[in-house]
Amino acid sequence: MSDLSLDKLLKKAEHKLHDVHEVVREKAYELIQQAYKESIFVMVTEGFRSIEHQHKLYSQGRTTPGSIVTNAKGGYSYHNYGLSFDIALLDKNGEVDWTINRRWTKAGEIGKRIGLEWGGDWTSLKDYPHF
Numbered sequence: 001m002s003d004l005s006l007d008k009l010l011k012k013a014e015h016k017l018h019d020v021h022e023v024v025r026e027k028a029y030e031l032i033q034q035a036y037k038e039s040i041f042v043m044v045t046e047g048f049r050s051i052e053h054q055h056k057l058y059s060q061g062r063t064t065p066g067s068i069v070t071n072a073k074g075g076y077s078y079h080n081y082g083l084s085f086d087i088a089l090l091d092k093n094g095e096v097d098w099t100i101n102r103r104w105t106k107a108g109e110i111g112k113r114i115g116l117e118w119g120g121d122w123t124s125l126k127d128y129p130h131f
Protein backbone atom coordinates (compact mmCIF):
# COMPACT_ATOMS: atom_id res chain seq x y z
CA MET A 1 0.00 0.00 0.00
CA SER A 2 1.16 3.49 -0.77
CA ASP A 3 1.96 6.11 1.83
CA LEU A 4 0.00 8.54 -0.33
CA SER A 5 -3.18 8.89 1.65
CA LEU A 6 -6.44 10.00 0.16
CA ASP A 7 -6.59 12.68 2.82
CA LYS A 8 -3.28 14.07 1.65
CA LEU A 9 -4.46 14.26 -1.96
CA LEU A 10 -7.70 15.97 -0.96
CA LYS A 11 -5.83 18.45 1.23
CA LYS A 12 -3.43 19.31 -1.60
CA ALA A 13 -6.36 19.84 -3.95
CA GLU A 14 -8.24 22.08 -1.54
CA HIS A 15 -5.66 24.83 -1.92
CA LYS A 16 -5.60 24.66 -5.73
CA LEU A 17 -9.37 24.59 -6.01
CA HIS A 18 -9.89 27.68 -3.91
CA ASP A 19 -11.35 29.90 -6.64
CA VAL A 20 -13.02 27.12 -8.58
CA HIS A 21 -16.83 26.98 -8.76
CA GLU A 22 -18.17 24.74 -6.00
CA VAL A 23 -19.91 22.34 -8.40
CA VAL A 24 -16.67 21.78 -10.31
CA ARG A 25 -14.70 21.66 -7.04
CA GLU A 26 -16.94 18.86 -5.72
CA LYS A 27 -16.42 16.93 -8.96
CA ALA A 28 -12.67 17.34 -8.62
CA TYR A 29 -12.83 15.82 -5.13
CA GLU A 30 -14.99 13.02 -6.48
CA LEU A 31 -12.49 12.35 -9.27
CA ILE A 32 -9.67 12.14 -6.72
CA GLN A 33 -11.67 9.73 -4.57
CA GLN A 34 -12.88 7.48 -7.38
CA ALA A 35 -9.43 7.35 -8.97
CA TYR A 36 -7.84 6.55 -5.62
CA LYS A 37 -9.95 3.38 -5.44
CA GLU A 38 -8.27 2.31 -8.68
CA SER A 39 -4.82 3.18 -7.30
CA ILE A 40 -4.60 6.24 -9.51
CA PHE A 41 -3.25 9.18 -7.54
CA VAL A 42 -4.59 12.50 -8.75
CA MET A 43 -2.96 15.79 -7.83
CA VAL A 44 -4.74 18.97 -8.85
CA THR A 45 -2.15 21.31 -10.36
CA GLU A 46 -4.24 24.30 -11.34
CA GLY A 47 -7.76 25.58 -11.04
CA PHE A 48 -8.62 29.22 -11.51
CA ARG A 49 -6.35 31.09 -13.93
CA SER A 50 -6.36 34.84 -14.50
CA ILE A 51 -7.00 36.20 -17.98
CA GLU A 52 -3.52 37.73 -17.93
CA HIS A 53 -1.96 34.35 -17.17
CA GLN A 54 -4.04 32.80 -19.97
CA HIS A 55 -2.65 35.41 -22.42
CA LYS A 56 0.86 34.36 -21.40
CA LEU A 57 0.08 30.67 -21.92
CA TYR A 58 -1.45 31.40 -25.32
CA SER A 59 1.72 33.27 -26.35
CA GLN A 60 3.85 30.24 -25.53
CA GLY A 61 4.88 28.51 -28.74
CA ARG A 62 3.48 31.40 -30.78
CA THR A 63 5.28 34.61 -29.87
CA THR A 64 7.31 33.32 -26.91
CA PRO A 65 9.52 30.23 -26.59
CA GLY A 66 8.21 26.79 -25.78
CA SER A 67 5.61 24.54 -27.27
CA ILE A 68 1.96 25.36 -27.72
CA VAL A 69 -0.03 24.36 -24.66
CA THR A 70 -3.41 25.92 -25.29
CA ASN A 71 -5.67 27.09 -28.07
CA ALA A 72 -7.54 29.42 -25.74
CA LYS A 73 -6.73 33.12 -25.65
CA GLY A 74 -7.17 35.08 -22.45
CA GLY A 75 -10.85 35.05 -21.50
CA TYR A 76 -11.61 32.00 -23.66
CA SER A 77 -10.56 29.28 -21.25
CA TYR A 78 -12.89 27.75 -18.69
CA HIS A 79 -9.99 28.19 -16.27
CA ASN A 80 -10.58 31.95 -16.42
CA TYR A 81 -14.05 31.41 -14.94
CA GLY A 82 -13.18 28.82 -12.33
CA LEU A 83 -14.90 26.11 -14.34
CA SER A 84 -12.02 23.77 -15.02
CA PHE A 85 -8.99 22.27 -13.38
CA ASP A 86 -5.85 20.43 -14.42
CA ILE A 87 -4.33 17.39 -12.80
CA ALA A 88 -1.10 15.45 -12.71
CA LEU A 89 -0.85 11.79 -11.83
CA LEU A 90 1.52 10.68 -9.11
CA ASP A 91 3.30 7.36 -8.85
CA LYS A 92 3.12 5.44 -5.59
CA ASN A 93 6.07 7.40 -4.22
CA GLY A 94 4.24 10.66 -4.74
CA GLU A 95 6.34 11.74 -7.73
CA VAL A 96 4.64 13.30 -10.74
CA ASP A 97 4.63 10.83 -13.62
CA TRP A 98 3.68 12.25 -17.03
CA THR A 99 3.81 8.92 -18.86
CA ILE A 100 0.67 8.79 -20.95
CA ASN A 101 -0.73 5.33 -20.34
CA ARG A 102 -3.92 3.62 -19.27
CA ARG A 103 -3.94 5.44 -15.95
CA TRP A 104 -4.74 8.62 -17.88
CA THR A 105 -7.43 6.93 -19.92
CA LYS A 106 -8.91 5.59 -16.71
CA ALA A 107 -8.79 9.00 -15.02
CA GLY A 108 -10.49 10.47 -18.09
CA GLU A 109 -13.19 7.80 -17.96
CA ILE A 110 -13.87 8.46 -14.30
CA GLY A 111 -14.09 12.19 -14.93
CA LYS A 112 -16.58 11.68 -17.72
CA ARG A 113 -18.61 9.25 -15.64
CA ILE A 114 -19.12 11.96 -13.03
CA GLY A 115 -20.09 14.52 -15.64
CA LEU A 116 -16.88 16.29 -16.56
CA GLU A 117 -15.51 16.96 -20.01
CA TRP A 118 -12.00 15.60 -20.52
CA GLY A 119 -9.29 17.36 -22.54
CA GLY A 120 -7.87 13.97 -23.54
CA ASP A 121 -10.82 13.62 -25.91
CA TRP A 122 -10.06 16.84 -27.76
CA THR A 123 -8.84 16.36 -31.29
CA SER A 124 -7.16 19.68 -32.11
CA LEU A 125 -4.90 19.75 -29.07
CA LYS A 126 -5.08 16.83 -26.67
CA ASP A 127 -5.01 18.12 -23.11
CA TYR A 128 -4.87 15.01 -20.92
CA PRO A 129 -4.55 16.89 -17.61
CA HIS A 130 -7.59 19.06 -18.26
CA PHE A 131 -11.12 18.56 -16.95
Ligand SMILES: [Zn+2]
Nearest residue numbers: 085086130131
Ligand atom coordinates in the same frame (compact mmCIF):
# COMPACT_ATOMS: atom_id res chain seq x y z
ZN1 LIG B 1 -6.71 23.02 -18.29
